[in-house]
Amino acid sequence: MEIKKMTCILCPLGCRMEVSIEKNKIIRIEGNSCPRGEMYARQEVEAPSRIVISVVKCRDCNLPVISVKTEKPVPKERIREVIDSLAEVEVEPPVNVGDIIVEDVAGTGVNVIATRSAERI
Numbered sequence: 615m616e617i618k619k620m621t622c623i624l625c626p627l628g629c630r631m632e633v634s635i636e637k638n639k640i641i642r643i644e645g646n647s648c649p650r651g652e653m654y655a656r657q658e659v660e661a662p663s664r665i666v667i668s669v670v671k672c673r674d675c676n677l678p679v680i681s682v683k684t685e686k687p688v689p690k691e692r693i694r695e696v697i698d699s700l701a702e703v704e705v706e707p708p709v710n711v712g713d714i715i716v717e718d719v720a721g722t723g724v725n726v727i728a729t730r731s732a733e734r735i
């Protein structure tokens with residue numbers, strides 16, 4: 615049996631949890647103060663995912679790069695592919711916060727959106 619310690623990040627309380635795992639299945643969760651902690655632990659063990667924050671180049675912009683993020687979390691094992699594919703992207707102004715910069719980035723089914731606006735110089 616494996617015991618994994620993790621901190622729930624779903625609210626500022628930050629409960630420290632101990633998760634017992636046997637044959638890739640969670641058999642016990644301790645330390646969570648509410649059911650959301652259990653949900654968080656299950657997702658972290660069974661399908662960990664993250665929002666990816668990065669930048670893309672912007673041609674003829676008032677900024678050399680603009681910040682972007684994925685609209686939804688992507689599986690942790692796909693993060694490198696997402697970052698590598700964003701390195702190839704160059705946008706043109708104007709760019710507004712919330713604009714879709716890349717649809718279905720790296721075939722994940724998740725869009726990448728701008729988190730910063732940019733104007734033409």
Ligand code: SF4
Nearest residue numbers: 622625628629648651
């Ligand atoms: S388990 Fe519940 S109370 Fe604890 S950090 Fe997570 S969401 Fe907050």
